[in-house]
Amino acid sequence: MKIVIIGGGVAGLTLGLLLHKKNVDISINERTTSRSDRGHAFLMHADGWSILNKLGENTSISLKGEPISTFSFNRPNGEEIKRLKLSNWKCFKRKDLIKYLYELLPAEKIKAGREFSHFIYQGEKAIAVQFTNGEIEYGDIFIGADGGKSAVRESILGAVNFTEIQVKEVVGICKNESLGTQQRHIFKKFQSNKQGLSFGMIPVSVDEFVWFMQFDTSLADCQCGCSAEELKTFCMNLLADFPPEVSELLDSNDFSKSYIWNTCDFGVLPTFHKNNIVLIGDAAHLALPFTSAGTTNAIMDAQILSEVLFKHDTYVEDFQAFYNLRLKHVEQHILLGRELKEFFLHPSDIHEDDVKVPLISKKVQVENSFNKEINLQYFSDPICSTCWVVQPLLRKLVLEYGHYINVEHRMGGLLPSWENFNRGNISKPSDVAPHWEEECVLYGMPLDGDIWLENPLNSSYPPSIAFKAAQLQDADLASLFLRRIKEMLFIEKINIVDVHFLAKVAFEIGLDSARFLKDYEHKAKDSFLEDLRLANELKVNTLPTLIFSNANQEQIVTKGHQTYNKLEDIVLKLIPNAKKQKINTTPEYLFNRFSTMTNKEYAIITDTSIENSTNTLNYLFEEGFIDKYESKNGVLWKSKSMAY
Template identity: 30%
Template sequence: MNKVAVVGAGISGLSMANYLEKHKIDYHIYERRKKEDLAGHGFLIPQEGIEYLTQIIEPSLLFEQGSFLKKYIQYSHTGKQLAEKDLNNVFAISRHSLINLLTQNISPEKITYEKTVTAGDLQDNCLKHTDGSNVDAYIAVISDGSRSRIRKSLFPDEKMRMVRENEVVNIITDKEIAAGIENDFMKFHHDQGGLTFGIIKLSHDTILWYSQFDNEKYRINECSPDNLKNYMLEVFEEWHPMISSIIQKSNYENVHLWCVYELEELNPFYKDNIVFIGDAAHPLIPFTSQGVTSALKDSFILTKYLVEESNITEAFKKYETERKPEVETHIRNGRALLSQFLLPIDQHTDHILPISYK
């Protein structure tokens, strides 16, 4: 098979490269950002995602970089326990750790950083460099995120909308705080809805934390580290003391403010010799906790059909046919969880787990 160009060196792009590597299919990755990306956020990976991930990462290496969570525990903002549910092999890992693991099997010469490519003349080459020259590839796998520029150029009539939720995500290394937290997924909810604080222990000294805001009630106007920290302390001042301690002691150098968008309707997953995976194909709002698993399944199934089918259009068609129904289920589940997030706690459905299952 001729070379595959993979656009984007995030989780979906690197997963795709690993599966291509496994099947000895030639490829090159183009990433427009710098290699050093330490933005403080991470992922929950359910059992199904672990099964796909351990096909390309040695399990012992993977599991030492994160932790399995025992329970999901829901609290009021003052710390009263509201609900509890056992978790079945849900794994937590930082984005930085997972990126490093996915990169280890890829030769450095197969990734070009700080390189932007665009959709070109599909009659000759599927992608072009910014200087107008052709990218050396016959197939383009696009994994450039939920606001994909290439997807927008191919489907100019698509409509994206901002979701009524923003997230602030960070990681703190503090042995004292971590020692007082079990390996549980803890989530605190404001009584009136539209504001949460989640805590996930990644290791003996590292915690991933995130806050979700109804962006119509809570507007984050200034995103500098100091102002964001002060805003967080003000908003969560009357919450459980552990939350204030985490916010106060965190370093905000690599904090991530996530403005969430979704497509009103999914585009096709491919056009001619360009195919989309992960968020570039189907943005999923964060309530699903299915971003990594969906990216892994996209990569695995697309590679499978590229190996099995001599006709790339047939391979792309089978990939879309297999993946789209499940993705649509996660989209519906995510919207239902978003609707509940906006409601007061006393209107929540009992024992809702913030993970979408098919």
């Protein structure tokens, strides 16, 4: 079996290498006579670069890439409107990637100067490919990996309808040491909110950037083939009102090595193959560049096709399986690219909260909160110690009965300030310290009361408002945010009042910290006051207060600490036929579901003694499966795979 690959770009080379490692006879045919630097650099998700890294295992050849950990979206006046943490993204120079793949492949497998002309058929089956230089390559299966303007695609499926070119992109790469120091690991983009114009800069090393300028062709245009000086003048004029760092970067650029990219796409193809010829990469599906998904998609195509080949009775069934596996992903990328283009062309139509990140990554599937039979309004406060010690019970309740319960987190406003505060035996910060120490002993959850002696909080309102700011973006991430600031307060003795500190926490757990800060000052305050109004209306005077209700308007209220049996009984009273789910108590599952756990939480969830749980967790730590944070009154165990 011989497989002939037409196209020596990322898709073709990756597929060739994957098949070569499986001892499949391959031939990679590239139309150019030398490796091109065209493309400069690109972002790639771990879905792609992890495959590439694996190809180089057990060799001395390594793939260079610059980690990109932050996306910063700004207006031309420098105002940052979105700041997000990125996970598993790197920026690669195209020439480095091509060089890496070439070095891993035997030289004789790659044949240069071969531009596709046509296939030679025997009946309906292709038996060879003819190149414009007169050379012929025979094979059994043929792979079209010859890019968005694929001649192979046109020969087997006919012409596609490319979308109109409404956006062009100028791309360059240049060195700038001072900006490299300031912008390390940050994908920074400036985009007009009035017209289709943007500028992006992504570091490819400590002192080097790939940059791009996207522009609406109805505003201005510049044709391919213009001189370097004309291209520089064109860019400088369009970006005259952008921040100084933009012109500084452009001044560092050699415009003779920059180029203009006419961006377009085409719709989802009804198939990727015809008989024994199949398409991969841009030849099979071309998305607009706004998603930064092209290279990752090419590599994923190569990986998946290499896996399904020879798995079925015929290669046609293999190709259909490949198409079925890739169809939804491809369609998602094409649609997102088009959506982002519309936002780009008509920015005034989009509210800033709805600005999407121009990157595709895997989406976390969350449970559907609709149509659940019980609604639970949970009134708590970030500094409420009893709200902290009930965490093991609530986590277990969600694991066993979460398929019935929709949880609404609301703030109770425990500490407006210390002025005239008097609740129980507590009227000043130093009164809280012994109370926390007592609860730690009583309930087995770690609390360190020393913060109230060393660095006391003056109010619980700032972290409460911060939670509401997080909740306005994403309810699930808001829960993680609340958990994290509680850990910092109760275990790590960190004062969680300062909003800029809270914004850093929001960023670390995956929220947009720029939007977080804006919401904190406006919308979140209104949302917090609404919670206080509702708490007053419902006579919530103890925290935590849990209000359970079902579709029949039956309601059960609990206040303060409860036993797990009491919480379970409430569920069964509201839903008599409720069936609890069996908890998967493997450490792999639990530390994937919860990124941190205490000894008490692990014991309650796994239904084991504190002693046995502690022994298990210590063993997992010694084996390198988890990390730990040790405090005066207990340990917080941390998943290594789900860092904040």
